[in-house]
Amino acid sequence: MGRHTAQRPPLWIRARTYPILLARRSPLGLTAGVTVLALTTSAASAALVATPASIKAEPAEAATTDTGTTAPLDDSVTELVSTATSEIARADYVTESAELSDESAQEIEEVRTELDSLVAEAETVATEASAPEATETRDTSETASRSTERSAAPSSSTESEDGSTTDVESAEPVADEDPAADATSDATEAADGKTGADASSDDTAGLNTDAETTEAVAAAADEIEATTAHLSELLDAAESTVPVSVEAAPPTAEEIAAEEAEQAAEEADEIAAMAAATESYSNGNIPSSALCSPDFAPSALLRCDAAHQLEALNRAYEAQFGQSIQISDSYRSYSAQVSVKASKGYLAAEPGTSNHGWGTAIDIGDSVGGYGTTEYNWMLENAPAFGWDNPDWARAGGSKSEPWHWEYGTSS
Numbered sequence: 001m002g003r004h005t006a007q008r009p010p011l012w013i014r015a016r017t018y019p020i021l022l023a024r025r026s027p028l029g030l031t032a033g034v035t036v037l038a039l040t041t042s043a044a045s046a047a048l049v050a051t052p053a054s055i056k057a058e059p060a061e062a063a064t065t066d067t068g069t070t071a072p073l074d075d076s077v078t079e080l081v082s083t084a085t086s087e088i089a090r091a092d093y094v095t096e097s098a099e100l101s102d103e104s105a106q107e108i109e110e111v112r113t114e115l116d117s118l119v120a121e122a123e124t125v126a127t128e129a130s131a132p133e134a135t136e137t138r139d140t141s142e143t144a145s146r147s148t149e150r151s152a153a154p155s156s157s158t159e160s161e162d163g164s165t166t167d168v169e170s171a172e173p174v175a176d177e178d179p180a181a182d183a184t185s186d187a188t189e190a191a192d193g194k195t196g197a198d199a200s201s202d203d204t205a206g207l208n209t210d211a212e213t214t215e216a217v218a219a220a221a222d223e224i225e226a227t228t229a230h231l232s233e234l235l236d237a238a239e240s241t242v243p244v245s246v247e248a249a250p251p252t253a254e255e256i257a258a259e260e261a262e263q264a265a266e267e268a269d270e271i272a273a274m275a276a277a278t279e280s281y282s283n284g285n286i287p288s289s290a291l292c293s294p295d296f297a298p299s300a301l302l303r304c305d306a307a308h309q310l311e312a313l314n315r316a317y318e319a320q321f322g323q324s325i326q327i328s329d330s331y332r333s334y335s336a337q338v339s340v341k342a343s344k345g346y347l348a349a350e351p352g353t354s355n356h357g358w359g360t361a362i363d364i365g366d367s368v369g370g371y372g373t374t375e376y377n378w379m380l381e382n383a384p385a386f387g388w389d390n391p392d393w394a395r396a397g398g399s400k401s402e403p404w405h406w407e408y409g410t411s412s
Contacts, residue, residue: 080221080224080228081123098238122224271309284333286303294311295311297325300330303359305408306359306360326364329362332356370403383406389406
């Protein structure tokens with residue numbers, strides 16, 4: 001066969017045949033080889049355009065994306081972290097509310113801090129595990145292109161000057177065989193082989209990373225569970241010293257009524273005791289030490305129960321009219337009764353029989369006025385509720401007209 005039509009040895013044979021040649025290649029030769037390689041590539045491209053039906057190029061594989069992802073944490077680990085977080089919050093409450101010794105408080109704080117750190121680490125691992133790894137995209141179309149360039153190109157006929165025709169492989173250089181071009185092709189194939197190995201290595205590394213992440217999460221879960229249990233034991237023991245405040249429900253209507261009745265009974269007992277305090281004394285002979293002065297009329301003297309009720313009546317009177325009841329006379333000693341009887345005649349009771357002598361009667365001044373006034377009518381209507389009244393004999397049409405005279409404990 002001719003020089004241009006002879007079959008060339010395979011690439012692996014040429015790589016063994018020309019190692020010395022490749023090593024001794026001069027810069028000029030290297031440049032020439034690159035030029036030839038460029039021409040060859042151009043010829044191959046032209047052949048692709050000219051005769052697309054005669055070339056069966058390998059279909060370019062779609063760009064594939066290998067994305068490394070890690071499955072999210074399972075429900076059991078999530079539940080452990082949730083329980084731990086609740087116990088941390090509980091620890092904060094107990095240390096603030098319970099009456100703990102310094103030693104107990106310190107121990108709880110140390111375990112709480114440790115658990116808080118473990119939870120933070122677990123959350124970090126979960127975040128890193130759930131985030132997608134760097135996406136590696138391999139466009140295999142480049143590999144298909146290189147495969148096409150290295151495939152057998154169709155022969156083209158070249159007519160020489162003498163009319164003879166010579167078949168030339170468009171993919172082979174017309175010049176002398178160039179080991180530099182072969183070396184470049186070999187280097188490309190070697191790079192392709194390395195790329196496949198690296199991809200396999202990367203896949204293995206991804207699997208190893210997933211396994212390591214799973215082991216790390218499992219170990220963290222065990223630590224969280226044990227530390228949470230320890231903290232729970234400490235808190236259970238400490239909570240026995242937490243004060244429990246219970247807010248009482250508002251009283252019912254029955255309870256309010258019962259309380260008011262109880263208070264009224266107690267007040268009645270007190271009033272009865274006040275009244276009994278002067279029983280051993282005769283009319284007009286009660287010492288001032290056994291009597292009481294109303295808070296709004298310090299110069300007046302009355303039996304203590306009468307004075308107590310008059311104070312309550314005066315508060316209601318003040319609320320209505322804006323002023324206190326004016327008192328012109330109250331307790332009268334026996335000698336004072338004699339003097340009044342002498343000066344007033346029939347209007348005064350016999351000495352020793354007047355209610356003034358018992359400390360249960362008052363004479364009201366001008367603040368109330370006479371019959372028919374607004375103040376007098378108000379007193380007639382409201383005073384009996386406090387035990388005071390203008391007796392029948394002193395009212396208008398009575399035996400004696402004394403609108404100023406009011407007695408305590410007298411029924412009209």
